[in-house]
Amino acid sequence: MPPFQQGRGRHEASLANDIESRIPRGSDMCLAVPMQILEIKGDGMARVTAMGAEREAALDLTPQAAVGDYVLVHAGFAIEVVDEQYARETLDLIQTMADMVDDPLFNEAGEGVPA
């Protein structure tokens, strides 16, 4: 095990449970949740949905958006089409970073992070 410094005396073993218990599940409808376009109406407005809720969003700033796309919605406007490809790539990148700590070389040295 690498010699981790502990933040405020927190124990390694409790970390996973702790993170799990703190991660919010579901209910909040914030901007961070991409919404899927169900229908685009004639007036440049779209019907969008996420987690069972429906809203209207103006497509002024995302004229390229199509039915089925996921969009970020802020104060009644779609501000970006969420890129599916990039979402997957980000996850791969995160996995790579996460995997580094399982690397035996990395663990023995305690640092020796691959550049």
Next chain:
Amino acid sequence: MAAPQDLSAELAKFKDPKLARDLVHAIRAFSPESGATLMEVCGTHTVSIARAGIRDLMPEGTRLASGPGCPVCVTCNRDIDTVIALARVPEVTIATFGDMTRVPGSTSSLLAEQAAGRSIEIVYSPLDALALAQANPTRQIVFVGVGFETTTPLVARAVKRAADMGLSNFSIFAAHKNMPGALEAIVADPQLKVDALILPGHVSTIIGAEPYRFLAQRYGIPGVITGFEPVDVLQGIAMIMRQLHEGRAEIEIAYARGVMPEGNPHAVAAIDEVFETCTANWRGLGDIPGSGYRLRDQFAQFDAVRRFQPTIEPTIEPRGCRCGDVLRGIMAPSDCPLFRKACTPENPIGPCMVSSEGSCAAYYRYY
């Protein structure tokens, strides 16, 4: 037609505890032994970090400071007093996001004005304010335009739509601000000693990565554009730690699903069409040239202050409130002598305790 995507499985992974734990390990391994101060400059990050308990997971010596990322909080008292003065104009109905109503100005707040019989409507979107104007032709609807680049293009579109419709009973109080100017004030301040920036996700959705580049190049400050789920935030911090570990200073994107390197050109064009930059006064940071937006001459008739010329009361700063220091990241909310004593969300003394995105409110709720 392409089959509808289903991104929900991918999106759920950004809440995955196993990934989060592994990232915490990566952060600890990369973090400099001498410690580091990372500043987050987005109200949504303030809340994510507090709610997910991310501060407690950081290695010793790593400090996560909150910066000037809460739009309501950085709005100076003079601007709040101006909105209150507009609310006192008999024919005016104020349309505003909810956060703004409870912010204390020098002697009043929008909520107090509403209790005194003034017309205040809480709206979810600037388009709701437009709809109010259309539905109430005898009222003058004034939308309170407060926020960063994420909100500015929406208000710009509302103004443009009003112009196209020839709507004469709609106007805005224009107090929008942009982030890069404030960040320069932060990193150039020798008192602050910020080592790296957790850059805002949705401001960057609009402006992209380029406007931050000078922070890395001129000031040697690494920055990572970061999303909002716990895994996103940890990934942003891990990428920063890795830059510090490798001695690099670059602007990177950890939130690629929501941010293109070039931003959203439609949104930037929408801002440019209606607004031009000007000097803005920030609570805690003072006047910063080029960091505010005012209406271009062509849209000046939509400027509520110009239309109604309200009488604004002399500015009185809230006594004992340290919001200015909190917003510059030199003081944690819990170090303010009034925190949780005289100042609570029920009885807020400064804006940082009012807004749900404010540091003081986030500390109050989650620590």
